[in-house]
Amino acid sequence: MTNALEKGSIVAVIGSGAMGAGIAQVAAASGYQVRLFDTRAEAVDKAIADIGKMYGKLVDKGRMDAVDADAARARLAGVASLKDVAGAAIVIEAIVENLDVKRALFADLEGIVGDGCILATNTSSISVTAIAAKLRRPERLVGMHFFNPVPLMALVEVISGLATAPAVADTVFATAAAWGKNPVHAKSTPGFIVNRVARPFYAEALRLLSERAADAATLDAVMREAGGFRMGPFELMDLIGHDVNFSVTQSVFNAYFGDPRFTPSVLQQEMVNAGFLGRKSGRGFYRYGDDAAKAAVLEEAPQARPGAVNISIEPDAKGSVTAPMELRLKEAGFVVKHRDPLPGAGEHEAAAFHCHGAAVFLTDGRTATERAAANKHADTVLYDLALDCAGATRIALARADQCSDSAYHAVVGLFQASGFAVTRLDDVPGMAVMRTVAMLANEAADAVNQGVCSAEAVDIAMQKGVNYPHGPLAWADSVGLAHIVTVLSNLAATYGEDRYRVSPLLRRKLAGGARFHG
CATH class of the missing domain: 3.30.750 (Transcription Regulator spoIIAA)
Incomplete structure (x- = not known):
C-alpha cells in the first residue's frame, strides 16, 4: 500500500481564495507545514487570519483541542514568492479555472521544486491531461479536486491524466485519507465523477418542470420527502446559481461532443437570460428576501380511508x-x-x-x-x-x-x-424520483463502464460530494436492475431520444444476474 506524505512535510498551496484557504486549513490541522502563496499579499494575510479564527471556532465548539489549534496555526505561513515553495513535497494549485494560466504556473513550478515534488491541481472542469501536457515531467501532475467548503466536505476526487504515474495518484489518495477525507480515484474525463453523474438530477427536474408535471416547489418536496435528497433540484440550482450550473452543463455537453444525455435546458438558459440566477440575484425558481412568501407545495385534499x-x-x-x-x-x-x-x-x-x-x-x-x-x-x-x-x-x-x-x-x-x-403529478413518463434515480444510476454505470472510476468510487463520490442519500448504483441494486432497465427503456421509447439509452453495463449486469455491490 502506498503511504501518505509524511507529517511535517511541506504542503504548498497556490491561491488563497475560498478553496485554497480551505485546503490550507485542513492540511495544517492534519500536521503538515503549509506555505500559502497568492499574487496578492494582502489576500494571503487575510486567509491566514481567517483560518486562525476558524480554528478558534472549532475550539469553542469542542471539535478541536486548543493546543492542537495553536500548533496548526504555527504550521501555517504565507510566502511572498513562488521560489519560497522550493522545498515542498506537494504543491496544490487552487487558482482561476483557465488552462493557459494553470499551464504557465506549473511550468514555473517545475523550475523551482525538487524532482520528488508532486504537482496537484484542484481544477473542477479542466482536463488534467491537458494541464500536464506541456510539462517536462507530466507524470507527476495529478488532479486533487476538493469540494467547497473544503473543511466540511469529505470528498476528494483524485484525477489521473493520461500521463499521471499511478504511484503519484496513490500517494495523493493516501494523503487525502490522512487528512480525514474520503478520496476516490477517477480518470480525467469531462466532469470527472460528480459533475458528470450529477447532471440528470438537474436535467430531469428541468424537463419535468418544462412538461408541467408540477411546479418547482412541489417537485422539490417530492424529491426531498419521498426521494430522501437533502435539497430538491430547484432549490439546489438556486443555491449554486443558474449561471454556474448552466455553464457546467454546457461544458460537459460540449466536452462530450454534443452527447444528448447532457443536453442543456432551454428553460435554464432563459433563467440565465432573465438574470434570475437564484439566491445571489434575489430570484430564481424561488424569490428571496425578507418579504418573499414561502412557496406552497401542492397536496391532495383528504379522502376517506378505503377498505381492504x-x-x-x-x-x-x-x-x-x-x-x-x-x-x-x-x-x-x-x-x-x-x-x-x-x-x-x-x-x-x-x-x-x-x-x-x-x-x-x-x-x-x-x-x-x-x-x-x-x-x-x-x-x-x-x-x-x-x-x-x-x-x-x-x-x-x-x-x-x-x-x-x-x-x-x-x-x-x-x-x-x-x-x-x-x-x-401530471401524467409524465417515469414520474419524478424514479426517472431521476434511473438516470443517475445509468450515468454512474456508464462512468464505470468507461473506466472513469469503480462502482464503489462513484457511490462514495455522490454521497460525499453532493450528499445523495444513496450511491446511485447501490440504489439501483435496491430497486432492482431489471426495473431500472425497464424504466430507462420505456423512457427511451416514449421520448425517442438517445438521452435515455441504457448503459451497456446495466444490461450486462442484468443479463448475468449480477449486482453492482454484493
Missing part, C-alpha cells in the same frame, strides 16, 4: 418491487390479500395493488394513461419511487386520463391513511 387492499403479483417477480409498500400498508392496518393478475393483462404484467377498482402500480417509465390502455383497465394510478417506504412522509401519484375520480380518490385515501402526504 388486494395485490396481484407477476409469477416470477415475487412481489419484489411492491414489497416495501405492501409492508407500509399492512402497518397502517390494511388487510392486503393476494389475487390473480388483472384480467386480460399481459403475461408479464408487474405487481399491482387494487383498491376500489383502481389498479395501482409502481411507475415503470410509462405514463399511467399508456399502462391503462395496455392493460385495458381505465382506473389505473401510478405511484413514484420512495427512498424508504417505511419512513417517507410524501408520495407522488399520477392518474391515467381514463381514470375515474372515485377510483383515484380511493387511492389517495389509501396512501393518506398510510401516513403519506399525497402529491399528484
